[in-house]
Amino acid sequence: MDTRARILQAARRTFSEKGYAATRLDDLAAELGLTKGALYHHFRSKRELLLALLEASQAEARRALEGEAPLEERLLRYALAYQEGVEPLAALASAQGGRGGEEEAKDLAQEAMRRELAFLEAFFSRLAPSKGRELAALFASIVHGAHMLEKHVGGYRAEDLLREGIRVFARGVEER
Template sequence: MDTRRALLQNARKAFAERGYAATSLEGLARTLGLTKAAVYHHFASKRELLEALLEEGAQQTQKVLAIPGSLPQRLMALALAYRGQVEPLSALMTAQSGRRGGDREAARLAQQAMRRGLEQIAQVLEEVAPGRGRVLAVVFASIVHGAYMTALHMPGYSLDELLQEGVELFVRGLPGQKNKPEAG
């Protein structure tokens, strides 16, 4: 694995576990056995690293939503793809924390990523619910985020079960989808 990819993977994990504000480039370098200079060769700042991860997430979302299949299949694939992404809402919240009010630019980047992700989902949902895609995208994202947070912080809950049930319930509530096959 190349150094850039290793940095991205380690940063994704660190941001998820500790948050943006509590993650340092020095710590990432140390974890990988690199010098800080090696990190700066690939990323000029922690914010640039976050931006690269958020961009990867947007590209992955677009890729998943473009896969042929039924709406339930595409939404389930999107919900599962969320697992490997830096979650913009958590990035936003942790970028705002920390010393001196946090990193406002990182918070702005995370907010833009959230907006972009919601717009991507809204475009797909507009096909089945014209004029409602934007609101439905937020509802869907809330279901997915809630499933991940519950499975992460509440022992005894299966992420896959929560996602499956959440996607099925969401799809059944869409116009013209009540009798469609399940997301599996």
């Protein structure tokens, strides 16, 4: 794994565990055995690092929708990739939002969610031209709801909820 990928992986974990404000780039560099200069060579600021994480995660999730697989399969791949990458970072907008210094992370995460909804709206508009916005919101609700139930309520497995929710959702979209 190259240095940039190692930094992104460690930052994703640290942001999710400690929160954005509590994460210090100096500590991240030390944890990875890097100098501050080496870390700053790849990312000039913590903000730039969070943006890179959000963009990389969104790109991975979007790639899951490509290909000739059945809609249900592509949507599940998207949901699992999104949950793995973006969801823990987007949780900064709510779970860590009460801490001082988290406002920047909250704003960046919310903007990433708005961009992703716009992307999903365009995707679903190709399948159901007059219903893209509503389908994007419903699909996002399934993805976020599954993650939130697993994380905050307990007794649920997000992947199980995603499989069932997307199965029902995809059937409804295909019947249109």
